[in-house]
Amino acid sequence: MEIDETGSQVSNGPVQPPSGEGRRSVSIIVPTYQEGESLPPLIERLDRLRSAGWDLEVLIVDDNSRDGTEEFIESLEAAWIRLIVRQDDRGLSTAVMKGLEEASHDLLVVMDADLSHPPESIPAFVEALSDGAEFVIGSRYVPGGSTEDGWGYLRWVNSKVATVMARPFTRVKDPMSGFLGLRRDTWLRAEDLDPIGYKIGLELIVKCRCTKVAEVPIHFSTRRHGESKLTLKVQKDYLKHIIRLARWKYPERSSFIPFAVVGAMGIGVYVALLAVLVPLLSSVMGKPWIIAIAILLTMCFNFILDRKLAFWWAGKERVATQFVGFVAICTVPVLVNFWVTTSFSADDQMVTPLAGMIGAAVGSVLGVLFNWSVSRLLLFSRPRRDA
């Protein structure tokens, strides 16, 4: 076992099968949907591990595939294989959670049914867990790991982009992997698990607050039977998942950053409104009124977006009160700005373009900080960890 530069551990080399007292018990969770054809070869390869001395319990969590899966498992009459057929629930993550809840051993492994994940790597998982890892990933992207040829360019790009998006949460090389190992005490630490996470490995690393994550190199094979369940919807869900994880792990930053971005967009909206409204309304009203209208409309724009993106926990209630409060809060830095600018203008020498720019930059940074913290404090009370 070596520690790589990202702090994750890479485990290499063959592992001797356990024997006698060292015999290790492992629960293997296999979520399935229409994997009838893949199950016989999977069970056969797992059974070979048993012959080598491993004590395995296999939990197949099937979402009512009706493709012969039930009949096949029943025909095996194997006490070490349990089939859980879910009638009402659907979805990969909840299936995995169900399997983890039902598992009876202290070492837990989650793997796909389609033979993309080699069961022969399970001993290396166990070794990593015994060496102190809290969580193990079967990884395509550490030395020794690989992906079978024939992965389309699109799927590869997809996987890379998704991996980069997971960087704020973990530095492991293959956080998208669905081949996982963990100790029961790690699993019991999980908080607020979110079933939208198709990437259950990433979800568990974050929500179990894992710091010691090991990566075991695997060869990821292309499935031979059936089809992938990864669709466009899965990618949309992944985006939602990343946002939820960010709000869970970094609640302050994921509120302030959108607030600052919306603030910057607001400046653009304000300038555009002036450009449109000044020529349109000059004949009917004075400049100060037009400016006031543009400011108010900009505040509406910011309020609507901030409520959704920066203060996402704000419910449906109290919109009117919040709007009035929001306008009042935004007005404070505006008035301060106005006062500072006019008092400097008294002395013409003071207002050079550079000083003006610096003033505006400092003013907007302070303004954004002020608006955000006061809005949070007075209008949108702190989020609970349930976003």
Ligand code: GDD
């Ligand atoms: N019970 C249940 N319910 N199982 C499901 C469901 C579901 O709704 N959807 C998928 N599965 C099972 C499949 O039967 C399979 O055993 C496993 O979950 C993975 O599904 P695949 O359809 O084979 O996924 P994939 O090959 O596109 O994705 C693989 O690669 C990803 C990394 O690129 C999986 O290993 C993913 O876990 C991994 O993230």
Ligand code: MN
């Ligand atoms: Mn697959």
